Each structure stands twice: as structure tokens, then as C-alpha cells.
Amino acid sequence: MEPYRKGTLAPPRLAPEDYKTEHDLVELFALAHEQGIVTTKEAGARWIPRLHLSTLVEAGYLERVGRGVYRFALWPWSTAERLDAAVALRPGGVFGLLTAAYLHGLLAHEPPAVWLCLEAGRRVPWVEGFALEVVHARGGVPEGDVEVVEAPEAPQARTALEAKKAHEAWKAHAAHEGPTAPIGRSGPARPPRTTRRGPRAARAYRVTSRARTVVDLFRFRRRVPEEVAVEAIRAYLEQGHDRAALERTASQHRARTLLSPHLRRYTT
Incomplete structure (x- = not known):
């Protein structure tokens, strides 16, 4: 397989021995491009051998993120891809602390690490x-403390520019290299569906509720800077969220004394 050349976004130039090999590799390339994250389970569901994942990694089109999880290597990391990778690595986990606060709009800046709550x-x-920060909770996070939110999307201009660059790179690649059709197939090379990438559909993620998130930021004060927790509780109250729910959650987790000074300070 031809290795990835910097400045090109075209699918790899293949020289397979049979049609299925090329078909599987192109399909895997398209899947990774569209989703950003692809797993061995998803490849197996399409009857694509896992060996092809390693082939695309060696060619520079994919990079391994964790066990059984791979990422399309030609785009920069996005928030949604980091969340997707964390979910793929630990299904059933709940995003919490700084990640949950950012997704709820309680923090202005995206945290440098993804925070995930797992069962003890x-x-x-x-x-x-x-970076992945893990917090263990005995018995996991109760469903009453879990909400479903959508990750912020990449700007329309960025995704449109990516699609344009990919399409132009594919046309230049096809014009220079010629048709890439396998034996038994004729006609000019067609750009794959990956070159028509548009804004990705919003995906929903399980995160701790707003009240639980603020309380946890104070509870884990040894791992979370105090100014971050203060910013979150101020945003929570200024945005008009349920103060009673925050006090109730703080009492349930024995954190009322940690939040009381800030509740009095930001009383509306």
C-alpha cells in the first residue's frame, strides 16, 4: 500500500490481489473518515478482517487510540472524537467533573483531559x-444523576473546507495515478463518499447532571482546582438552574459545608 503523503487526503493507492481486499480497505477508510473513530467491533460487523486496520495504521491513515479503537489520522482531534473514543474504550461510562461541566455550559473553556466516571x-x-482522567464511583453513577447532552459541533466553515480539500486531493490523485479499479472493472476512478463529508450529526452522551457535576467538582478538590469549581457554581446559579436540587445533591453526598459559602455569596 502506498503510504500517506503529507498534503493529500485521498484514499490509499492500493494494489490488492483481489477485489474484496480493496473493497474492504476503501470501506474501512470511508467509515473512519465519516465517524472519526472506528473499532474492531464495527469492522467485524461489516465482515472486514482486523488485519486491514493494521494495514491502514502502517500506511498512516489510521492511528491506534486504545485497545480495539482507532482514529482517522488525517484530521485534528475534535471534542466529539475524544468523547467517542472514551465511550468506545469503556462503554457504560458517564462523563463527569470538568467534561460534564463543559458540556453543560458551566465552563467557558474545554478541559485538557476527558473526565470519565466508572464503577468502582x-x-x-x-x-x-x-488525556483521560478516571473517577471511580461505588456502584456507578445513579440514573437519577445522569443526563444526556450533545457535544458541541465543529464550525460549518471547517467541515466545508475539509470536504473541499478532500475532493480536490482525490481528483488530483486520480488524475496523476490513473484509475484505481481492480481487475474486471473499468472506468475512471470515482471519489469515495468520504470526500462529501459535511457537518457531522450531533451525538448524545451520558453525563452527570448539572447539580451532581457542581457537587463533584467540590468533592474532588484534590484533583480539581478550586477556581474551576467556583466558576462552575457561579455559572450554575447565574444561569438560573435549580438551587434546591444543588443543595439536595450536596446534602446527599455530604458536601453541604463545601458549597455553603459559595451559595451564600452568589445568592440571587
């Missing part, structure tokens, strides 16, 4: 490409 006893996954 579950192993911390090996991750490469982004």
Missing part, C-alpha cells in the same frame, strides 16, 4: 492521543 473496580483503559 473497572480498570482504567490505556489511551494514546488524548
Whole structure:
């Protein structure tokens, strides 16, 4: 397989021995481009051998993020891709603390790491490409403290520019290299569906509720800077969220004394 050349976004130039190999590799390339994150489970569901994932990694089109999880390597990391990778590595996890606060709009800046709440006893996954902070909760996070939110999307201009660059790169690649059709197939090379990438559909993620998030930021004060927790509780109250729910959640987790000074300070 031809390795990735910097400045090109075209699918790899293949020289397969049979049609299925090329078809599987192009389909895997398209899947990774469209989703950003692809897993061995998803490849297996399409009857694509796992070996093809390693082939695309060696060619520079994919990079391994963790066990059984791969990422399309030609785009920069996005918030949604980091969240997707964390979910793929530990299904059933709940995003909490700084990540939940950012998704709820309680923090102005995206945290440098993804914060994930796991049930006590579950192993911390090996991750490469982004920082992952894990907090263990005995019995997991109760469903009453879990909400579903959507990740912020990439700007329309960025995704449109990506699609334009990919399409132009593919046309230049096809004009220079010629048709890439396997034996038994004729006609000019067609750009794959990945070159028509538009704004990705919003995806929903399980995160701790706003009240639980603010309380946890104070509870884990050894791992979370105090100014971050203060910013979150101020935003929570200024945005008009349920103060009673915050006080009730703080009492349930024995954190009322930690929040009381700030509740009095930001009384409306």
C-alpha cells in the first residue's frame, strides 16, 4: 500500500490481489473518515478482517487510540472524537467533573483531559492521543444523576473546507495515478463518499447532571482546582438552574459545608 503523503487526503493507492481486499480497505477508510473513530467491533460487523486496520495504521491513515479503537489520522482531534473514543474504550461510562461541566455550559473553556466516571473496580483503559482522567464511583453513577447532552459541533466553515480539500486531493490523485479499479472493472476512478463529508450529526452522551457535576467538582478538590469549581457554581446559579436540587445533591453526598459559602455569596 502506498503510504500517506503529507498534503493529500485521498484514499490509499492500493494494489490488492483481489477485489474484496480493496473493497474492504476503501470501506474501512470511508467509515473512519465519516465517524472519526472506528473499532474492531464495527469492522467485524461489516465482515472486514482486523488485519486491514493494521494495514491502514502502517500506511498512516489510521492511528491506534486504545485497545480495539482507532482514529482517522488525517484530521485534528475534535471534542466529539475524544468523547467517542472514551465511550468506545469503556462503554457504560458517564462523563463527569470538568467534561460534564463543559458540556453543560458551566465552563467557558474545554478541559485538557476527558473526565470519565466508572464503577468502582473497572480498570482504567490505556489511551494514546488524548488525556483521560478516571473517577471511580461505588456502584456507578445513579440514573437519577445522569443526563444526556450533545457535544458541541465543529464550525460549518471547517467541515466545508475539509470536504473541499478532500475532493480536490482525490481528483488530483486520480488524475496523476490513473484509475484505481481492480481487475474486471473499468472506468475512471470515482471519489469515495468520504470526500462529501459535511457537518457531522450531533451525538448524545451520558453525563452527570448539572447539580451532581457542581457537587463533584467540590468533592474532588484534590484533583480539581478550586477556581474551576467556583466558576462552575457561579455559572450554575447565574444561569438560573435549580438551587434546591444543588443543595439536595450536596446534602446527599455530604458536601453541604463545601458549597455553603459559595451559595451564600452568589445568592440571587
